Amino acid sequence: MRHWMLWHALFWSALLAGPAQANEELAAINSVSQAWDRYAALSSKDDPESVSLLPRASLDYFAFLRDAALYGSTEQVRRIPVSERTVVYTLRASMSPEQLAALDGAAIARHCFKAGLYGVPEAEDGESLPRLTHVTLIDGDRAVGELGPPTGTQFQYGPVLVDEVGQWKVRPESMALDGSALIQQQTTRAGLSETQMLEYLVGEFLHQPGPSLASLDRPMRDDAAARTRLNESWPQYEDTYRARLAATEKKANDGDALAMFAMGSVLYSGAMPQLVPKDTKRGVQWLERASDAGHVPASAALTVLLLQDYKPVKGKPVPPELIARTVVHTRRAAEGGVPVAMVALGNFIFNGAAGSRDCRQAEEWAARGEDAGIAQARNERVWYLATCPNPAQRDPARAMELAGHMIAKADTLPASELDTVAAALAASGRFGEAVDFQQRAIAKLDADHSQNRRGMQERLGRYQKRHDWVQDYNQYERPAP
Structure with a gap:
């Protein structure tokens, strides 16, 4: 029963895709969910065996964190998302350069899980560990999980998992930007500076008062060549967003109205140019598909955008077909309770x-x-x-x-x-x-x-x-x- 939302979402695609393809996809999705459940269970106990559920790419990432702790300059470390910076500072505070250099990526990962630097927090009394409410398969060997149902305005995307030699494995670093955003929110809420929050977090992991960040900002070893190599191996943190965007596009192609709206918004606005170039025409097409599927915010956006994008031609009225298109979406938005669309619809009717x-x-x-x-x-x-x-x-x-x-x-x-x-x-x-x-x-x-x-x-x-x-x-x- 745990994955009832997932089964319901795949019901129609199963009918359309045929039994073999549908069964194969459902089996893969079930494997993804089971891999995440094992990872959540182990990592919530600070069990270093969590490392067995990570792919090679994630072990390489932990090697990067080791190298950042050893050689990273102040400027380099400050480029790292704040959640990962906490790991770097804690490694510097808890190990000697010789101890760090002796560990490979897998050993660093085991240390991080055992110290509670990585993984899923232990469930509080009466609560359960986070589970995936939905899984979207992309590119055959990648999957994006969701840690809750859509909020109505966005998907609650979580980890990226990869199929490595027939076994699904978790990429925990795929949630680095989410963790960083959470820390930044907590920092603001607590009225602390970023430095104060980092010192507090490092102290929590060390189970003692946090050391001054000034003492941790300098590299453990001054090695210019190593710093250069560090720049060359810098993680592509935005790959998480690429995977989530790919998942959103797949959902949109499968008929999900919220995904259509999200794709339309990203393409129309050009809000993520590093991931997808601005394309207002495709953006409007996705928004119209979302509106046709009953997504009221998409209808409301089109109430404004269709006429806003029209370039008047001297001596010519607005094309009747453009007005007709706009009216359709305006009426949907007005009937859906959008105030500005109510006024716009009144104007069209008048x-x-x-x-x-x-x-x-x-x-x-x-x-x-x-x-x-x-x-x-x-x-x-x-x-x-x-x-x-x-x-x-x-x-x-x-x-x-x-x-x-x-x-x-x-x-x-x-x-x-x-x-x-x-x-x-x-x-x-x-x-x-x-x-x-x-x-x-x-x-x-x-x-x-x-x-x-x-x-x-x-x-x-x-x-x-x-x-x-x-x-x-x-x-x-x-x-x-």
Whole structure:
């Protein structure tokens, strides 16, 4: 029963892949989970036999930590993630150079496990050791485990395991960056400096007051050639992220909506250029697939991104197919409870870009957005009620009632909101006040809003002739200036 989430996730892929392939994959996943369970059980007891569950590459990594303790300069050691730096400092504090130099990678690893420098913490009373809730196989001989179900916004990725001569083994250094992030969080929470935290941790491992970091910052042996070799063998700590990204892409290809969203976000934003180059087109494609799969945050992102990426063509309106695509995702996000999407959907509906124009429905969506904290939604509600081209849905009295809150702080309103108040006043027949507010709106515009200025000037002319303003056009069908 322990892996029920895993079996459920693989059910459909088993049907599609065929019995042989599915059984082979399930067997591999089970082997990965068993390898992790053995590693967790041994390492939580500080058992040096944990080393038997490590691959050759991890033993080489422990040899690197030995060499960093022996030869690493201050600058080199400070490049190492803080969790691993703790190991280096503890080795320096607990061994002589001769003792360290005599140990190979496997012996250093055994020492680290026995001293509690590496491995899974012992389970507290009433708790169990961490187990893998899901395993993703990548490249045939690598796997990424998860230490909990997705949080809704991210995967709880854990160790990377590798298949070495038919046996799955744990790469404990794959969690070095996670451990470092945890230490940094604890350092901030405790109000300590990084140096103070490192001294405290080294003292904990030595079971005595921690030595001054200044005494541990210098290399145990001054060997320029060894320092150069250390640079040449520097671990690729970011390989953990590469493996997790590969796992995420595999999940996305298998139809996982959160993974699709994650892939889309990384590609669109270019947030991890060292791992994957920025590709906004592919990013949007993944986000649309995630939205189609029901992922509301992806729908919300597309509400903004699709139109944001469009480059207007002079004399041409926004392509109708782009508006249609955006509306689909906006509606999903609005119905999924995203406040800004509620307001955006109201705008599409008011303009008739989401089907037939319905001013009441548009105002209702804007009202929901305002209730959810979108302050600008009040402006939209007043505009829809005051300028609706459908006489049966136009409501100047309600527009003025809602505009009262805006009029009370008129001196602080931006040009767009002064423009809206003027429209509400004109719809109520208060043309003198409408002219005043419209003039104030125009005065607040800067030189960069020439198109808005033309529209405001046109409305001002109507108010001066004692005519109100009705928006009888779809703003998305208007040609770009």
